[in-house]
Each structure stands twice: as structure tokens, then as C-alpha cells.
Amino acid sequence: MLAGSYLTEIVAGPGRARYAFSAGIPDVTMNFAVGLGTGGIGWLEETARARGRAPAFLAEGEAALSWLPGARAYAARWMVAAAAPVARDDLALAGLGLRLTDGPAPDESFLAVFGACHDGGPIDAHVARHYVPVLAAAQPVAGVATRHAVVFDGQDPVACATLHVAGPLAGLYNVGTRHTRQRGGIGLKLTRRLVAEAARLGARHVFLQCAAGTHLERLYGRAGFRTAFSPLLVCREAAG
Structure with a gap:
């Protein structure tokens, strides 16, 4: 949905891994990998570095923090409401x-x-x-x-x-x-x-994403949205 604006490129990686890249926005929230396994970390770091971005990926649990040395994790919410x-x-x-x-x-x-x-x-x-x-x-x-x-x-x-x-x-x-x-x-x-x-x-349904535990999550809950998935954004703070 964001391919015409925020997202510039989707890069295919090993297995199911994909990397979303934004040429205009440097934030890790717009430059990250999905579908990544432990064997894909080298590919992620190389792909992000080549584009001047910090390595980042979505994960389902905190165990993935150990995959990327020096990483931090930020909890997100993917929310859905009936249209x-x-x-x-x-x-x-x-x-x-x-x-x-x-x-x-x-x-x-x-x-x-x-x-x-x-x-x-x-x-x-x-x-x-x-x-x-x-x-x-x-x-x-x-x-x-x-x-x-x-x-x-x-x-x-x-x-x-x-x-x-x-x-x-x-x-x-x-x-x-x-x-x-x-x-x-x-x-x-x-x-x-x-x-x-x-x-x-x-x-039939409306999807959005926001940071977990914020006023935005509470606002969307009052608007009828419910959490469908709670991924972690695992990232390092600086590219390189």
C-alpha cells in the first residue's frame, strides 16, 4: 500500500525474507526486514549498509534480540477494525x-x-x-x-x-x-x-500500526480497533 510513497523498494532475501527500503526516509520504521531467520542476519546487515540504513527487522519474540549484536527492541501493535x-x-x-x-x-x-x-x-x-x-x-x-x-x-x-x-x-x-x-x-x-x-x-477491514503502550494505541482502541499482532522492531541505532 505504501509503495507509491514511503516505500521505494522491496528487496528479496534468503527464504521468505524481504527488506523494505525507503529512499527518502531514514527511520528504521520505514527500513526493515520481515520473514528473517537467524541465517539471514548477514544479508540484512549488508542490505541495510548498502542503502545507508541501520539494520532492523520485525520479530515475534525477544529471543531475536540476540541475533543482532547491540540491538534494541521496540514493541509495536498491528491493529484491525471492521469497516x-x-x-x-x-x-x-x-x-x-x-x-x-x-x-x-x-x-x-x-x-x-x-x-x-x-x-x-x-x-x-x-x-x-x-x-x-x-x-x-x-x-x-x-x-x-x-x-x-x-x-x-x-x-x-x-x-x-x-x-x-x-x-x-x-x-x-x-x-x-x-x-x-x-x-x-x-x-x-x-x-x-x-x-x-x-x-x-x-x-471490510481497516488495518493500522502504532507503537505499543502509547496514547495512540489507546485512541485506536476507543475507535474500535483490536490488536491482531504484536511484533518487535529489532534494530541498531546507527547504520554501519
Whole structure:
């Protein structure tokens, strides 16, 4: 689903191993291997090093930490919700507007929100340097319909999110609320609205991923998502 934007290349490795590579984003969350066994660590390190990335892979248990010397592990959640209509439009009831646009690249209002979801410090600077240009240059992917959402309070864009729909499955990405408007329930309202939008587009389930034990996991739980898988992202902090 992310092949036209965040992900540049999927590299085949030994057995079932695959490496997802993002040319525009250096983070380990966008550059990692899946399906890796102990015999694939050398391949992973070589593949990551050749692309200037830290070695990282998804694993099912902490035993995999020993495979990669000097590694740390971060718990993630893969969550799924049934795509279904909502009985009421909470955004409209809160006096907020919603604009939906189709196409791989979001508009300027979306990008303005996405680059201002923190306090204007280093995280926003990192997003502006890496994520915003990649999203702005996104290209279509065969078989994937992309719908971007921006929530407005009057003329001001205050929240954003993206749906990628491929047949019966939709992926929810880029959910964010402008830093100055957080803790007001806008993100929850938008998430619920896009679960309904996914149903309208023909999806039966909506998938997302987030860090474990965070406010985002709790928010998505309130929106009807349930954990389907809890992988560990095993990685070293620096490439080389």
C-alpha cells in the first residue's frame, strides 16, 4: 500500500525474507526486514549498509534480540477494525468540516497539518525534511485507491489522515492533529469517520500500526480497533 510513497523498494532475501527500503526516509520504521531467520542476519546487515540504513527487522519474540549484536527492541501493535458505517457524524456535530481528496499526493492543507503535529521542535523538523517531501511526490500504485482527509475548523486545517484501499482491506496512515488542537478528541472523531469511509469504498477491514503502550494505541482502541499482532522492531541505532 505504501509503495507509491514511503516505500521505494522491496528487496528479496534468503527464504521468505524481504527488506523494505525507503529512499527518502531514514527511520528504521520505514527500513526493515520481515520473514528473517537467524541465517539471514548477514544479508540484512549488508542490505541495510548498502542503502545507508541501520539494520532492523520485525520479530515475534525477544529471543531475536540476540541475533543482532547491540540491538534494541521496540514493541509495536498491528491493529484491525471492521469497516462499517457510523450512526452519526461526530465531526459535523462538533462543528468541524471534512474534505476528502483522491489521488496519491495530499494537498497543501494536509501537508501543513502533518508537519505541525508536535511542538515545532526536532520531530516536526524531521517530518518536514523527510516525510512531507515524500508524501508530496507520491505516485499511484496499481490496485490501490488513496483517499486523503483533512479536518477543518472554519478555514483552518486541524487534522489529517490517509486511507489506502486495496480490495477488502484498507490501511489507515498519517493520522495527525495539529499540536495546538490536540487532546480535544478530533483524532478519535476522524479515525471513526475514516473507518466508515473505508466501508463506503468497499473495504471490510481497516488495518493500522502504532507503537505499543502509547496514547495512540489507546485512541485506536476507543475507535474500535483490536490488536491482531504484536511484533518487535529489532534494530541498531546507527547504520554501519
